[in-house]
Amino acid sequence: MSFYGIVDGTESSLKHFLAQLPGVDQVGADARAAMLATRSIKTTSKRWAIDTAISMVDLTTLEGADTPGKVRALCSKAVRPDPTDSTVPSVGAICVYNDMVAIARTHLDAIGGKHVPVAAVSTAFPSGRASMEVKIQDTQDAIEAGAAEIDMVIDRGAFLSGQFGLVFDEIVKIREVCGDRAHLKVIFETGELVTYDNVRKASYLAMLAGADFIKTSTGKVAPAATPPVVLVMLEAVSDFYQMTQRRIGVKPAGGIRNTKDAIKQLVLVNETAGPEWLTPEYFRIGASALLNDLLMQRMKMDDGYYASPNYVTID
């Protein structure tokens, strides 16, 4: 079997390919991300960035205490983030646990939100510690319940102990289960991968195995989507596009809580991968609290005075 004509899927071919990737200049990546974070985005650009960021939010609830009621409320918010302002775009997707997928899909369809996809976290999220059969079943369940996007986690233990073949095979198998019914996002949990070199290796591993999106984190581990990590991943998708002409998306998740953080991410995308990535098709932000801050910033720009959290929903 050949993957993009680059590797054949065997342990040795993967090791060989990943070993020849150049190392990440850690100081350089930190400095570049910090420098891009100082860009000042104002007025019409800021307005555009806020609306774009809203349309990229994967509105997420991944709590043990999730209820059908909470998921339905979140779906309503996803379709119409600000009930008083119909010019606010719908979010990119709803991201929930497996058993909530059907509830979310049904409710979205019922309220005129057919255009909002449901993403399910699967493969024994967030730890990924389960047998392959269970992970496949988990994914199939989600797709049959109506998930159009699957957020899978990689086996970090296997990755860190150098069993790249194992990680690769898992992604390939889940890719097969998804087929053309669901988009596949691969979560690395960068907070557990320790180095930027590992983030780069994991990015290529996932892209070669057939990921549509690479995603930083589960949101359960800190640090999560730090700007330098996202920078490394954006460089990887950009280089991968040069190699294969296939555009892979990036999804930072975890720790992006306010408009400023979100706009910093958009600047990173524009300056690293390029404006082609600045659409919900290729860039998503996994978040929950972020949406309220984006809405409040939007109100501030419209009204000319500072907004209050009393005027957005509690979720």
Added chain:
Amino acid sequence: MASPKKRSTNKSAPRLEVKKTFKLFINGAFPRSESGRVYEVSSNKSGFIANPCLASRKDLRDAVVAARAAQSGWAKATAYNRGQILYRIAEMLEGRADQFASEISLASGVTAKKAHDEVLVAIDRWVWYAGWSDKLSAAFGATNPVSGPYYNFTIPEPQGVIAVAPAESFLAFIDAIAPAIVSGNTVVALVPGSAAIAVMSFAEVLATSDLPAGVINILTGSHDELAPWAASHMDIDGFDISGIDKKKRSEIKVAGAENLKRIHSFDGALSPTRIYAFMEAKTVWHPIGV
């Protein structure tokens, strides 16, 4: 080469004074203004005195976020606990009374005696307001007679985040914040002009007291610049505009109408109504005999 000993006793080089860098006080920390701006405080007698931060509307925004985050915790503290924390601040003020007096005298040009009297009055008023913390529910609460099988209580509760714009003096500042926080509100204070000198020393007292971060936030600068933003800010519940020019007050009140902000101004008189002005009544119906 001169020996180290010789250098240190060299009388010809006078010691360089270590000047204080004035900053803002937001969320228990001392950040510079986001804008990087400062303004000059000087007097005819002593010339240049200091460069306090000229706070911007974004500093105000940050201060409101800090005040809002601190508010529920401060309101939940028992009245006794709030009172004790405020008394403790008075103890620390007493110990530094001479420093405050000299700063007031330096910045405003009043005599040392007058400045010292102002500090003592300020401390006494602080203690006076602190004493009200556990008396408010008795003074402003009630059990109401109602025609039905209910106990009906009215309980005074703090409003939330209060902005205050005191006149340009240390005493006016104390007069504005003490009644606002004793009930459980948190405060964003807009301190004008030369009052910044003594007030920022007061912030050093707050920073080493048991007052939780964010309960009192202090911005120094210009009322003209900050007050309209505070008035229209949807997350500020009340605004004490005692220090704002009478001609500009109606404009502030119009801007505050959008979120039904309570906007009051007070003369300097000591009164518990100044506390109650930023409290609201909650009424509870409790069924009996059914």
